[in-house]
Amino acid sequence: MTALSRSSSAALNPVPRESTPSMVASRIREAIALGEIAPGSQLGEVEYAARLGVSRGPLREGLQRLTQEGLLVAHPNRGLFVVEMTDERVRDLYLARSAIERAAGGRIHETTPAATSAALLEVVEEMARAAARQDVRDVSHADIHFHQVLVEHAESPHLSRIHATLMTETRMCIHLLEPTYAVDEARVGEHREIARSFADGDTRRTDALIVHHMRDALRRLTGSTTGAVTDAAGGPQPS
Structure with a gap:
């Protein structure tokens, strides 16, 4: 194998596909940053699964990532809410x-x-x-x-x-x-x-x-x- 072939082979490895939960988190994160989802808003699973065209499993995982980042907060018996900028x-x-x-x-x-x-x-x-x-x-x-x-x-x-x-x-x-x-x-x-x-x-x-x-x-x-x-x-x- 030539040096060029080795270089091309390394550069053209398959590109990893972004997971659905990752894309969910990215879309919602951006909407929060832009104010499209206002601080204090509740994120209902049924509504956002429908809006994003995904099942509730990947949605939950994406929302969990945003909760770990501190952008969402879980209120017992109420659901997930966007943090308020106090x-x-x-x-x-x-x-x-x-x-x-x-x-x-x-x-x-x-x-x-x-x-x-x-x-x-x-x-x-x-x-x-x-x-x-x-x-x-x-x-x-x-x-x-x-x-x-x-x-x-x-x-x-x-x-x-x-x-x-x-x-x-x-x-x-x-x-x-x-x-x-x-x-x-x-x-x-x-x-x-x-x-x-x-x-x-x-x-x-x-x-x-x-x-x-x-x-x-x-x-x-x-x-x-x-x-x-x-x-x-x-x-x-x-x-």
């Missing part, structure tokens, strides 16, 4: 996001800071164009994409897996905020500063900028930053 839950969400993204930032400074900076600045330019035309939906999409790119560049499967779950809840928050979502240069500027800090090689500045960004988002969502995001030294920042 202030307490949002604070905990941003505490977790802060930990993940700060860890990713530190790792990136050790590996590919220049490439990460360039990739993030591309996203910032997308955000700036959307902000210039006052396109709230595209600004929010670029916002989410920025943070996905940041964590992906840390090249840590564990961080990426945890972050993906957190970003679904973040998208829920942003959807709820869209009527008053700020699309001015200040928002774009926060992301641009984070992106540039990687190229500058300033680990502490990246960390401080991520903390500031998380606290700013938390303030807009809950009106407070108390007890959620910590400073670069690990202690709570004053409100």
